[in-house]
Amino acid sequence: xxxxxxxxxxxxxxxxxxxxxxxxxxxxxxxxxxxxxxxxxxxxxxxxxxxxxxxxxxxxxxxxxxxxxxxxxxxxxxxxxxxxxxxxxxxxxxxxxxxxxxxxxxxxxxxxxxxxxxxxxxxxxxxxxxxxxxxx
Numbered sequence: 152x153x154x155x156x157x158x159x160x161x162x163x164x165x166x167x168x169x170x171x172x173x174x175x176x177x178x179x180x181x182x183x184x185x186x187x188x189x190x191x192x193x194x195x196x197x198x199x200x201x202x203x204x205x206x207x208x209x210x211x212x213x214x215x216x217x218x219x220x221x222x223x224x225x226x227x228x229x230x231x232x233x234x235x236x237x238x239x240x241x242x243x244x245x246x247x248x249x250x251x252x253x254x255x256x257x258x259x260x261x262x263x264x265x266x267x268x269x270x271x272x273x274x275x276x277x278x279x280x281x282x283x284x285x286x287x
Contacts, residue, residue: 158249159207160229166207167231169244171198173255176246177282178272181262183215188230188245191267194257195233195243203232203242 156173159166175197184193210222210231222232233243246255257273260266261282 156249156251157206158231158244160224160227160231160248162224162227162229164208164226165205165210165224165229165231167203167244167248168206169198169203169242171202174258176255176257177259177261178257178276179261179282180264180266180270182265183219184262187213187215187221191270192272193230194246194255196246196249196255197238197241197243200234200240200242203244 154172155168155170157166157168173196177195177197179193179195185191208224211225213221213223215221215233218236220234221230222234223230229248230245231248232245235243246252246257249255257276259276260273260278262280263278264280
């Protein structure tokens with residue numbers, strides 16, 4: 152049985168739920184994530200799109216590139232999810248918005264070509280210069 156996971160934004164206007172294992176979790180170092188979140192790294196968990204649903208509220212959508220749409224809270228601005236046409240059967244959820252964030256440890260780094268040179272985080276994890284979407 153796969154676990155059900157819930158999460159939401161800071162102000163509580165948006166809530167979500169999905170049923171999937173917490174296994175494909177990546178620290179993203181791309182400059183787009185930095186600019187859209189205001190953080191130096193964003194950690195994502197990839198889940199099957201069919202398992203995800205918004206349980207409260209309607210997010211604001213932002214096309215951050217030709218292939219990616221990001222979902223934000225219209226109230227507090229929290230970045231909650233990302234959909235990419237490069238992997239149309241999955242959705243990336245920001246790990247920091249999970250209710251049980253402590254259960255979602257990263258398993259890899261992606262877009263390390265954009266990593267800030269002074270950032271040292273989970274250096275034992277495998278790294279991908281860009282992102283490999285095998286198995287999605």
